Amino acid sequence: MDNFSTRTFQHDYPNNPYIDAEYVSGNRIFYSKYKIIVLGYYPQNVKYTKKSKKSTQYQIPNEYIVKTEVADRMLHCKTKYISANKVLFTIKWKEDKAKWEVSSKRSSSEVISIFFKKINWEESKLSGIFVFGFDIEILHQERIKKLQKLDTERIVIDKRKRPLNKLSISQQNKRLISFGQDAYQKINQLILKQRLTSKSGKSIRICNIELEAENKIINLKYNLPVDITKLNTLVRVHDEALLGRDGYRKLAAVEPHLTCEYQIAQRRNEISKLINNQIPIEIFNIDQKSIIDEDEDYNNSDGILVDEHEIGNIN
Structure with a gap:
């Protein structure tokens, strides 16, 4: 597929989920047909x-699902971000009553290659971009419109909601999580609008948003990578300083940039499991009376067996 014309598309999207594609390679004309199941969005x-x-x-896009036909099989192609820098590309299809699925974390083209090997099809250089339809311009425009719509929506205050300080701790957390998700979408739109990207085209990312409410600092964190070395150090400091959970939480309330207490607790449990696997600990019931052969002569009235040859001279 090195020598092909630009693909052209026939559609009435989003009124109609079906999109037809056509391109020329050499002297041949190729056709593709897509059904957009889920448009997805740009994270x-x-x-x-x-x-x-x-x-x-x-x-x-994230959470994007499209249906198309390849090698006489109807494929469901899906994308899902599994971390800040990893995308899982998945293809599902049916053969008779059996369901099959292949995935790749490297690229859409690799998952296509895995698919062809799975069905014992002749090796193909079919592009993952074409199969997944990443080059369909109308889909790109619709995702951008979704982001822009957030900027034009009229703000309506829901007066039925109580003020934050009138809620319980669990209700406050739910309210803040909802706020963090909305803020994520808004700021992401501004990042794209202002083209805050590197030379390679990679967008900047939000690490955290810091809020202040009645002299209380609230820190919303977004998928921050966990530093295992730092967690190990914090676990050691906790244990050596005998710093309890409540004490650390009070400290974190003053300095919100501290690592969350639950992450430290999880790491402590992981370390304990590793130690238990490497150093097995057996439990004995010491309440049971020792069974002693009455025919043997023991000079030790406490019932402790002593080998006299192991005792040195006592001055």
Whole structure:
């Protein structure tokens, strides 16, 4: 597929979920048909397709599902971000009554290659970009419109909601989580609008948002990577300083940038499990009376067996 014309699309999307594609390679005309199941969206840390000498890079949406036909099989192609910098590409299909599924964390083209090997099809250089339809311009425009819509929506205050300080701790947490999700979408839109990207096209990402409410600092964190070395150090400091959970929480209330207490507790449990696996601990019932052979002569009235040859001279 090195020599092909730009693909053209026939559609009435979003009124109609079906999209027809056509492109020319050599003297042959190729057709593809898509059914958009879920449009998906561009996350803040949007990833791009791999760049080759003759291809353009395309943004990879999250939670995107499309149905298309390849090798006489109807495929369901899906994308899902499994971390800040990893996308899982999945293909599902049916053969008779059996259901099959293959995945790849590297690229859409690799999962296509895995699919062809699975069905014992002749090796193909079919592009993952084409199969997943990442180059369909109307889908890209609709995802951008969704982001822009957030900026034009009229703010309506729900007066039925009680003020934050009138809620219980669990209700406050739910309210703040909802706020954090909305803020994520808004700021992500501004990042795309202002093109806050690196030279390679990678967008900047939000690490945390700090809020202040009645002299209380609230820190909303977004998928921060966990530093295992730092967690190990914190667990050791906790144990050596005999710093309890409540004490650390009070300290974190003053300094919100501290590592969350629950992460330290989880790491302590992981370390304990590793130690228990490497150093087995057996439990004995010491309440049971020792059974002693009455025919043997023991000079020790306490019932402790002593080998006299092991005792040295006592001055």
